[in-house]
Amino acid sequence: MTTTQVPEIELDHVSMRYQTDKSEVLALEEVTVDIRKGEFVSLLGPSGCGKTTLLRIMADLIQPTNGEIKIAGGTAKEARLAQKYGIVFQSPVLYDWRKIKKNITLPLEMMGIGKEEREKRVDSLLELVGLTDFKEKYPWQLSGGMQQRVAIARALAIEPEILLMDEPFSALDEFSRERLNEELLSIWSKVSNTVVFVTHSISEAIFLSDRVFVLSPHPGRLSAVVEIPLPRPRTKEMRNRKEFYELISEIRDSFEGV
Structure with a gap:
């Protein structure tokens, strides 16, 4: 449900390196994305590809090694201090x-x-x-x-203007997870904020999103940006449609080195 084409979140050539006791680890490399206001997007990729790191950078919880982040035209710190973020973690806490x-x-x-x-x-x-x-x-x-x-x-x-969600349903069984997907979209249709959703489930990303940002295995690079043309409101029956399976295949083919 995209309300405007103006970017709400802009990441320009963002990289993240961690220094360990033995070596330097490149977690993210040159990630550039624009997320529109009111858009629901997913960050999709295998474990260890930097999805959560990228989300934490957006939230101003950690600082990237290189690159620039803009939130609604300002800095991520300004957005955090202005309470523009709501964050949902993997555990309800x-x-x-x-x-x-x-x-x-x-x-x-x-x-x-x-x-x-x-x-x-x-x-x-x-x-x-x-x-x-x-x-x-x-x-x-x-x-x-x-x-x-x-x-x-x-x-x-x-x-909040922006809702950041870090694999919030990953600990649930498949039946509960699919039901929560439907409930989340129902909630989002009423509040209409920008959502960035981290997941390693291809079908979940497709069902929820306007666009899916596919990150490659370590180090995390942007492999593809996949538009999801499925109509809204989404229904569970859409998971059985030919278009849904075609999108799954498209995303699987987009992973670098797979």
Whole structure:
């Protein structure tokens, strides 16, 4: 659901090197991408190709060795300080001693948002992710998929322009994962922010995305940018269409050295 062609995220020849005790490791090499405002894109590649590193660079959690990053025309640091990011990690990272509603409220408390506004915003998010009936439960009383929905709601609580998601469904079984894919798209259709989603699942990337950025095996280079022309809203039946399988083949063929 692309709302405009203006880049929200721009990475220009970004590289990342790590110094270990024995040698220097090149994690990313000369990655250049533009992500449009309101676009849903996936960073796809095998383990160790630098997907998470690239996401962390976008979020200003680590600094690249070389290259330039712009977020909405400014720096990544400016975007982070302006609370433009919401981040969902592979693990939900919920606080077991806080009830679901209180877990979602936490970032708003830290920002000093007033109680009335906090209550209004969190109740709306609980409805958005379908967890209103579970707001007084504790995280350990919820399934893994429900916990990730709480994590998504918490990330959206600050009303970020950009949602960064690092393999949020990888620990779930295939059935739960596909259901969460559908629920994520339903949520995204209502909030319409820019989403960058890290995954090593080709079918997941295709089902969710407007475009897929394919990273080669180590070191991570941009192998291909694949447009996903499947209509929205996406339905589970699309996974069985000929076009879906053709996109899987196209992406598999795009990996360098494979």
